[in-house]
Amino acid sequence: MKPQIKVLNTVLQRLKTLNEPCFGKLFGIFTNNNLLILGLHLENDEGLNLNYSFPAEIDYCGIFEAYSEPFDQQTILKKCNNVEVTDNPIFLSVRLTIQNDIQCNLICNNQIHSTNYTTVDKQEVYSKFVHARLRGEFQLNCEQTEESIRASFADLRKLIASGMMAFTIAKLNVILVTNDSEMNGIIGINDDPAFGDICQEANTEGPQRKTKTNQLDIIDVSIMKKMSKDGEAKNHSPVVVLDKKKLSLLKIPIKIDFLALIHKETKLSKVYDVMLESAIKNLRLYESTLQEFIKDNNIIENSLNIPETLHFFPKDCNHFLTRIVFRQPEEKLKKSRESLHDILVLSKSTPMFRSANQYQFLIKPNGPLTNVHQGLKPTSNNGKLALVKGNYEYYHYCQNNMDDSGWGCAYRSLQTLASWFKLQGYTNTSVPTYNDIQKCLVQIGDKPSSFVGSRQWIGSTEVNFVLNSLLGVTSKILYVSSGEEMASKGPELVSHFETHGSPVMIGGGVLAHTILGVDYNQQTGDLKFLILDPHYTGSEDLNTIQSKGWCGWKGCDFWDKTAYYNMCLPQVPREV
Numbered sequence: 001m002k003p004q005i006k007v008l009n010t011v012l013q014r015l016k017t018l019n020e021p022c023f024g025k026l027f028g029i030f031t032n033n034n035l036l037i038l039g040l041h042l043e044n045d046e047g048l049n050l051n052y053s054f055p056a057e058i059d060y061c062g063i064f065e066a067y068s069e070p071f072d073q074q075t076i077l078k079k080c081n082n083v084e085v086t087d088n089p090i091f092l093s094v095r096l097t098i099q100n101d102i103q104c105n106l107i108c109n110n111q112i113h114s115t116n117y118t119t120v121d122k123q124e125v126y127s128k129f130v131h132a133r134l135r136g137e138f139q140l141n142c143e144q145t146e147e148s149i150r151a152s153f154a155d156l157r158k159l160i161a162s163g164m165m166a167f168t169i170a171k172l173n174v175i176l177v178t179n180d181s182e183m184n185g186i187i188g189i190n191d192d193p194a195f196g197d198i199c200q201e202a203n204t205e206g207p208q209r210k211t212k213t214n215q216l217d218i219i220d221v222s223i224m225k226k227m228s229k230d231g232e233a234k235n236h237s238p239v240v241v242l243d244k245k246k247l248s249l250l251k252i253p254i255k256i257d258f259l260a261l262i263h264k265e266t267k268l269s270k271v272y273d274v275m276l277e278s279a280i281k282n283l284r285l286y287e288s289t290l291q292e293f294i295k296d297n298n299i300i301e302n303s304l305n306i307p308e309t310l311h312f313f314p315k316d317c318n319h320f321l322t323r324i325v326f327r328q329p330e331e332k333l334k335k336s337r338e339s340l341h342d343i344l345v346l347s348k349s350t351p352m353f354r355s356a357n358q359y360q361f362l363i364k365p366n367g368p369l370t371n372v373h374q375g376l377k378p379t380s381n382n383g384k385l386a387l388v389k390g391n392y393e394y395y396h397y398c399q400n401n402m403d404d405s406g407w408g409c410a411y412r413s414l415q416t417l418a419s420w421f422k423l424q425g426y427t428n429t430s431v432p433t434y435n436d437i438q439k440c441l442v443q444i445g446d447k448p449s450s451f452v453g454s455r456q457w458i459g460s461t462e463v464n465f466v467l468n469s470l471l472g473v474t475s476k477i478l479y480v481s482s483g484e485e486m487a488s489k490g491p492e493l494v495s496h497f498e499t500h501g502s503p504v505m506i507g508g509g510v511l512a513h514t515i516l517g518v519d520y521n522q523q524t525g526d527l528k529f530l531i532l533d534p535h536y537t538g539s540e541d542l543n544t545i546q547s548k549g550w551c552g553w554k555g556c557d558f559w560d561k562t563a564y565y566n567m568c569l570p571q572v573p574r575e576v
Helices: 009-015 073-080 122-126 146-161 195-203 268-296 330-343 409-423 434-443 460-471 483-488 490-499 542-547
Strands: 004-008 022-031 034-042 059-067 090-095 101-108 111-114 117-120 129-143 165-169 174-176 218-225 249-263 308-312 321-325 384-387 475-480 504-508 511-520 527-532 551-554 565-570
Touching: 004 009, 004 101, 009 034, 009 117, 022 090, 034 059, 034 090, 034 330, 059 073, 073 101, 073 111, 129 146, 129 195, 129 268, 146 249, 146 268, 165 268, 174 268, 195 249, 195 268, 218 268, 249 268, 249 308, 249 321, 268 321, 384 490, 409 434, 409 460, 409 504, 409 511, 409 565, 434 460, 460 475, 460 504, 460 565, 475 483, 483 527, 490 511, 542 551
Parallel strands: 004 034, 004 117, 059 090, 129 218
Antiparallel strands: 022 034, 022 059, 090 101, 101 111, 129 249, 165 174, 165 218, 308 321, 384 511, 475 565, 504 511, 504 565, 511 527, 527 551
């Protein structure tokens, strides 16, 4: 039976941006006679292969070609021969036109057949799946040679596939073992529930993992080695061979940290094999990264730094991508990031693969709320809507048990702006504290030393200074002589949010606020402002914040007609 083809909308959106002939791979997952295409990457001259960076269960399932002249069928069929997970690979043909017409094809009996497909979005996909995050640790001890590293990783993969591994699900007394043991490989539960059900139970044991920025179900799984195995053969006495020679040793911990995408209807007894695939795929990614790093760098014995595993969930991809990164000069890291943007057909206008862009699995229990404007009712202004892009944290009075009511509103607005730059990956610098802000203004000569520890106000000018000094962010300052003049700033604010998308700090009189967006009606001249108010003193209660207007739409009458206002518009660099 031919599978039903579904394609994630972000895959199609990226294919429509292609403007020259090219080939690439498609990645998808098979469930219940459905093939869901979730990702892609271009063929590249640098040899960068992302096969092992997609979560387990997402496999190389077909190819795409963008063409201006008719494509060569034999070339397509030859390339599809490398697809191993299905006998019927997918071929998306992209005819380069103004709209980039996309045709879906299925390879059957060495023939290309046109077929239909449906488009799905992120919510539709991840409402049916769970991400399992597998973690554990092994030790790699070998010679620092390509052959020895290859053999050592092969031994690790054999160990994992040997049946000696067990997997535990966090927060539940459940252990998954090989199916040749008791209870279909499940210890701790008498039946064989659907994986989605067991994950729902696990996630109700503690704080919810879901956030407003990424509505994903994620469950933690740990890998362990069984101390004994039924029927295990007795080991013979070791044989020692002495070979005197000079060699370089490699001793590094291999930290398993990988993701798998599992359909919620999958039986728990079937998850063991998925976890094996996840661990083995992680080892292959680790090996390829390690081999490439040693080849490109002059590594002496015991000088290899321990790499970092980073999981990304770029909004223009809507799937996880795992990278293993060694510390390198920024120039090399930037080049690697640029290559990733190119291969994944992503814009280079914003960073997506810096360490600060990595997915945040843990939610700080007492931390600031994120994106509190989401869910607000739209205005009735019927104008052009321009909003903050990306994520930010809501900083307001009295957080962290600090009594700053009456003087700290501009500090809080500054912290919200700084959080936006951190969450977008433009900086690794933490959101500055009051002490950081005051020390910075003293160090640059804007304030006297007595300013540190004081309760003195700051304004948009100081916000500009701090952003530039601590984060390297430049800002544009807009001045208005009265609150009444704010009604004329619609075009400039629309332009800012469309071009840069960063929050805007505004100070006037004795008050400071954050502007998250505008609704500007060009025909009537009416202007509405989406205001985030730092003067809120309550708990992190989203319902109160929205229903009481601490984050909400305001008209031009919100501004004091007798006060002048300065707006600090942070400018966003165009880089990866």
